[in-house]
Amino acid sequence: MKNILSIFFLAVLLFIPLLAFGAESEETQVYHAPKTVEISGEFTDNPFNQIINGQKNTVKLTFDNKGESNYTIETVTGQLFNKDNPSEIYRNLTAYKYSVAAPSMDHVEVNYNFYAEFPPQELGLNIYVYFSDENAKKFRGVGYNDTVTVVDPEVSFFDLQLIFMYLILIGFFGGMGYLIFQSFFGGAKTKKGKKRIVKTEDNNSESDKFDESWLPEQHLKSQTTRSSARIRKKNEAKKE
Numbered sequence: 257m258k259n260i261l262s263i264f265f266l267a268v269l270l271f272i273p274l275l276a277f278g279a280e281s282e283e284t285q286v287y288h289a290p291k292t293v294e295i296s297g298e299f300t301d302n303p304f305n306q307i308i309n310g311q312k313n314t315v316k317l318t319f320d321n322k323g324e325s326n327y328t329i330e331t332v333t334g335q336l337f338n339k340d341n342p343s344e345i346y347r348n349l350t351a352y353k354y355s356v357a358a359p360s361m362d363h364v365e366v367n368y369n370f371y372a373e374f375p376p377q378e379l380g381l382n383i384y385v386y387f388s389d390e391n392a393k394k395f396r397g398v399g400y401n402d403t404v405t406v407v408d409p410e411v412s413f414f415d416l417q418l419i420f421m422y423l424i425l426i427g428f429f430g431g432m433g434y435l436i437f438q439s440f441f442g443g444a445k446t447k448k449g450k451k452r453i454v455k456t457e458d459n460n461s462e463s464d465k466f467d468e469s470w471l472p473e474q475h476l477k478s479q480t481t482r483s484s485a486r487i488r489k490k491n492e493a494k495k496e
């Protein structure tokens with residue numbers, strides 16, 4: 257009895273992966289796009305098929321449905337690969353979901369955006385368009401299959417403006433930093449200066465000397481005459 261049970265469990269265990277595999281393969285079965293569907297792709301604003309490092313690259317995909325079936329574009333994804341060895345995939349591009357209807361005898365356009373960062377070189381690019389019919393049968397069409405050139409972005413006038421703005425900002429914050437530095441460390445200096453001022457106030461004759469050196473001679477004379485007049489008055493008062 258035990259043996260029969262264990263054999264039964266063994267059989268179940270053996271069949272589970274087969275069942276799972278069968279279900280999965282049925283679910284993910286993707287067919288080649290029918291000949292009645294023509295998909296083409298081209299870079300927008302980019303006649304030389306260039307991929308610009310760090311910038312958004314846009315491929316406009318045209319889905320031409322010349323068949324009887326109504327389709328729905330579901331997902332678009334892509335691959336960058338070694339152009340001399342397509343099986344060597346350098347990068348799987350981000351897959352985007354669309355859910356765009358492509359009815360019979362109609363053609364629709366969708367944009368696919370991707371970013372890349374590679375040393376400048378020539379690469380192979382494939383873009384795949386996944387779509388389904390009304391019975392949920394899945395298809396995969398090729399929207400792009402060509403060589404592209406990876407280039408670095410040029411330093412444009414816009415970038416120069418940015419650099420200039422950064423320089424101004426650096427100058428501004430540098431100035432702010434200097435002022436803050438002054439208010440902390442330069443503050444001690446001004447205190448010392450105040451002390452010195454106090455000293456000079458104590459010693460009036462010294463400060464007078466410094467001030468007079470700035471004044472034109474005429475002014476000096478009038479002042480001395482005035483002071484001498486004052487002194488004379490004082491003297492007169494004393495005499496009285």
Ligand SMILES: *[C@@H]1O[C@H](CO)[C@@H](O)[C@H](O)[C@H]1NC(C)=O
Pocket residue numbers: 324325326359360390
């Ligand atoms: C496609 O859609 C149109 C309009 O909704 C419908 O008339 C036509 O029967 C559909 N074609 C198929 C093959 O289901």
Ligand SMILES: *[C@@H]1O[C@H](CO)[C@@H](O)[C@H](O)[C@H]1NC(C)=O
Pocket residue numbers: 345346347348
């Ligand atoms: C790209 O995806 C495939 C599976 O779809 C995987 O086998 C391959 O390793 C991936 N390559 C890179 C470079 O991520």
Ligand SMILES: *[C@@H]1O[C@H](CO)[C@@H](O)[C@H](O)[C@H]1NC(C)=O
Pocket residue numbers: 382398401402
């Ligand atoms: C891309 O085109 C080449 C020939 O130009 C072909 O060998 C290859 O199978 C195509 N790739 C895809 C994904 O259709």
